[in-house]
Amino acid sequence: MASRIVQQQQARGEAVVGGGKQQKKNGVADGRNRKALGDIGNLANVRGVVDAKPNRPITRSFGAQLLANAQAAAAADNSKRQACANVAGPPAVANEGVAVAKRAAPKPVSKKVIVKPKPSEKVTDIDASPDKKEVLKDKKKEGDANPKKKSQHTLTSVLTARSKAACGITNKPKEQIIDIDASDVDNELAAVEYIDDIYKFYKLVENESRPHDYIGSQPEINERMRAILVDWLIDVHTKFELSLETLYLTINIIDRFLAVKTVPRRELQLVGISAMLMASKYEEIWPPEVNDFVCLSDRAYTHEHILTMEKTILNKLEWTLTVPTPLVFLVRFIKASVPDQEVNVVVLDNMAHFLSELGMMNYATLMYCPSMVAASAVLAARCTLNKAPFWNETLKLHTGYSQEQLMDCARLLVGFHSTLENGKLRVVYRKYSDPQKGAVAVLPPAKFLLPEGSASQHS
Structure with missing residues (x-):
């Protein structure tokens, strides 16, 4: 029976030995019908059994019997493997080869059919192409356009970034920035919703009301x-x-x-x-x-x-009195300097105001804009109080200056502080020597910022 079935499967549409013309017609008809049913997919549940016995004709009664059996799929798998292993004789070997060829041949074809080109598209043979790099580039672009690949790449990037963050490999300066207005959310006078825009405006207009060098005139x-x-x-x-x-x-x-x-x-x-x-x-x-x-x-x-x-x-002055002075910026920068509570707020506040007034009294600071004078006063105050780090990301964000940009002006303020005690103009010194202001004027200046001070320190 097995040899007869295999011969029927091999000679699809041809006369079977001893079968007659009627079998040929029926064979052709049955083959076409099975192909159409296979395309529709209504016999997907019995294909495993058909593959095990590829040339057995599928009648209605046999199909109904298979469909009625709840365990047909598992039994078909076992019978398929046993049938391939137990077939004996040359016809069986031939039949097995034909069956395997028929089962194996469509598989690579079906894989290739998945990426069928559209009728309007042109199929390019990479081996026959004069420039393989261009073809590979086109292939790469098509792969990038695939949303599935793109999503996989995005997911991989996210997982990689999370892994680096968990290991502490990446630097996260944004997480080091402290929200200095968090405690004033409920304070209507603090204008938390508008404070950033206000200081952006101050930075834009501070040079409009800034006096130029006039001593020469x-x-x-x-x-x-x-x-x-x-x-x-x-x-x-x-x-x-x-x-x-x-x-x-x-x-x-x-x-x-x-x-x-x-x-x-x-x-x-x-x-x-x-x-x-x-x-x-x-x-x-x-x-x-x-x-x-x-x-x-x-x-x-x-x-x-x-x-x-x-x-x-x-x-x-054309009646222009609304101008951003160094005090406007100094108040904001001092607030950005003490959110960590590691520095006495009163001492740092008085030290910054002391240095700022020293700068205001001396004409040399007129070359710097008000915001830079205020930021330099805060930097010099932190250096005088030996508060490390002298500058951080929070101060850099709110002042708009880096430590390197402020060093020249900060050295100037420290120089005024170092010569104030022996100078003749002592009003500022007496004002900030008061214990109510923290007696910040009597504290030793940060001479390590000065060129001669740093030279002596290194020597």
Whole structure:
């Protein structure tokens, strides 16, 4: 029976020995019908059994019997293996070869058919192509366009990144940045929603209100005279107990006015008095009266002199008093410097203000923009208090400056601190020697920032 079945399968559509013409017609018809049914896929459950006995005709009764059997698939697998192993004789070997050939031949064809080219596409033979690199490049592009491969690549990248992060291989500076506004979320006056935009605006406009170098254009005024005036105004500011905003705005008004107007030496103090009067009106709730400034000047200037100079200054400055001073940036930068609670907030705050006022008193810092002066004061304060690291990612983010960018200005402030104790202008020194301000002025300066200090340290 096995040999007869194999001959039928081998001679698909041809006459079987002893079968007659009717068998030939039936064989052709049965072959076509089986092929059509196979394409439809309605006999997928019995194909395993057919492969085990490839040439047995599938009748309706036999198909119904196989479908009714719940364990047909497992039994068909076992019978298939036993039939291939137990077939004997030359016809069986031939039949086995034919059966294996028929089962094996379609498999590679089916794999190739999966990537059938569309009718409009052109099939390129890589071996016959004159330039194999171009063909391989096209293949690579097609592979990249495959969403499945792309998703696998993405998943691999994610897993690799997570593995590196778990091992600590990658640097994560963003995780080192501290949210300095987290504690002020419920404080409406802190304006947490707008604070970043506010300081971005300050950084954009700080150079618009920044005075340029003017000492060369003032025939009767030099840097020493300016320092004496600022030192006296800081003393007046302390006696009146005015806000720091008033002091910084006063110095800004003086520098901007001297940059656009030539002033004789005898009127320099008058410019300072009028500038402080204007700043007090702008910043204070109860500003000092004009008569108070007349008394402070030992009646060197009258009431009319002060008001006339005030009007002149406003006209020259075009009534522009809303400007970002170093104090505006200093408050924000100090807040960014002490979120770790490792430094005494009061000491660092007073040290930064002390160095900032020293810079404001000296004309040499006028070459730096207000934000850089404030950031340098914070850096110099951290160096003076020996707070390591001197600069971190949080400060770099909020100030917009790296440590290297601030070193020149920071050295300048430390130099002012190192010479202040033996200098003649001691108002700032006395102000910040008070224990209520942490006595930060008496602390030793960070001389290792200075060139000579670093040289002596290395020697």
